[in-house]
Amino acid sequence: MTYLLARVENFSRFDGENLSADPVMGYGRSGKVPHEIHNFSVASDGFIYGYLPKEGGGDLSRLGGYRGDAEVSNVTVIFISSGVLCGYYRNATVFSHPIRHPDKLEAGSSPIYCRVKVQPENAFLIPAGNRHDELQPRPSGQFPVLYGNEDSAWVGWFEGLVAGIQKTFRSEKKRRKWTNSVERSSKARAMALHKYGLRCECCKITHADNVRASIFEVHHKVPYAENFETRQLKISDLAVLCANCHRMIHRMPDISDVNALIAYLK
Ligand SMILES: [Zn+2]
Numbered sequence: 001m002t003y004l005l006a007r008v009e010n011f012s013r014f015d016g017e018n019l020s021a022d023p024v025m026g027y028g029r030s031g032k033v034p035h036e037i038h039n040f041s042v043a044s045d046g047f048i049y050g051y052l053p054k055e056g057g058g059d060l061s062r063l064g065g066y067r068g069d070a071e072v073s074n075v076t077v078i079f080i081s082s083g084v085l086c087g088y089y090r091n092a093t094v095f096s097h098p099i100r101h102p103d104k105l106e107a108g109s110s111p112i113y114c115r116v117k118v119q120p121e122n123a124f125l126i127p128a129g130n131r132h133d134e135l136q137p138r139p140s141g142q143f144p145v146l147y148g149n150e151d152s153a154w155v156g157w158f159e160g161l162v163a164g165i166q167k168t169f170r171s172e173k174k175r176r177k178w179t180n181s182v183e184r185s186s187k188a189r190a191m192a193l194h195k196y197g198l199r200c201e202c203c204k205i206t207h208a209d210n211v212r213a214s215i216f217e218v219h220h221k222v223p224y225a226e227n228f229e230t231r232q233l234k235i236s237d238l239a240v241l242c243a244n245c246h247r248m249i250h251r252m253p254d255i256s257d258v259n260a261l262i263a264y265l266k
Pocket residue numbers: 200201202203204205241242243244245246
C-alpha cells in the first residue's frame with residue numbers, strides 16, 4: 001500500500017456537506033471558493049472526486065505504479081491543513097492527469113479538476129471541532145505533497161491515529177442513531193415542551209397557539225462521540241429549539257453547545 005499526504009490549507013474550517021454555509025473553508029475571508037470544497041461530497045455517479053495540489057499527480061511510480069500509468073489504485077490519501085490531520089481516503093485511485101469533476105462543478109467560476117477518486121465509505125472527514133492531531137514528524141521545509149509507504153515515519157504516525165479514529169467514527173454513528181430516535185420520539189418532545197415551554201432556547205422565539213408551536217422541536221444534546229453507551233436519557237440532555245435553530249445546531253462542531261450557536265448567530 002502507498003500513501004500520499006496532501007496539504008489542503010482551506011480545510012481548516014471545512015466541515016463537509018454544508019456547502020452553502022458561510023463562512024466555510026475561508027468563504028468570507030478571501031471571497032474565493034477553494035477547489036477542495038467538494039472533496040467529501042458524493043458526485044452523481046456515486047463516487048467522491050477529490051482535488052489534490054497539482055504536485056500530487058504526474059509520475060505515479062512514486063505510488064506503486066509505473067511511469068506513464070494513467071492511474072494507480074489502492075492509495076491512502078491523507079489531508080493536512082495547518083499541520084493537522086483533517087481527513088483521509090482509503091483505497092483511493094490517483095490519476096496522473098487531472099480530470100474534470102463529472103458533475104462539471106466549479107469553484108467560483110473556474111472548473112474543478114480532480115486527481116483522486118474514492119468510494120464514499122472509504123472517505124473519512126474528521127469533524128472540524130475534533131482536529132487536533134499534528135503531523136509527526138514535522139517535515140522540514142515546504143511540501144505540497146509527501147509520498148510514503150509502511151516504512152515512512154509519518155505513515156506510522158497516521159496509522160496509529162487512525163486505529164483510534166475508526167473507533168470514534170463507529171461510536172459516533174451509534175450516537176447519531178440514538179439522537180435521531182430521541183428527537184423523533186413524541187414522548188421526548190412532550191417531556192421537553194412541558195419542562196422548557198414553547199420557546200426556542202437559541203433565538204427565544206415563542207408561540208403558544210397550536211399551529212405556530214409546531215415549529216418547536218426537541219434537540220438531544222449529547223456531544224460528539226462522548227461515551228454514551230451506559231448513559232440514560234435525561235431531561236437535561238433535551239432542549240427545545242425552533243426548526244431553524246435546530247437545523248443549524250446540527251451543523252455546529254459541538255451539537256451539545258446551544259450557547260455556541262447563540263454566539264455564532266450574534
Ligand atoms: Zn430558534
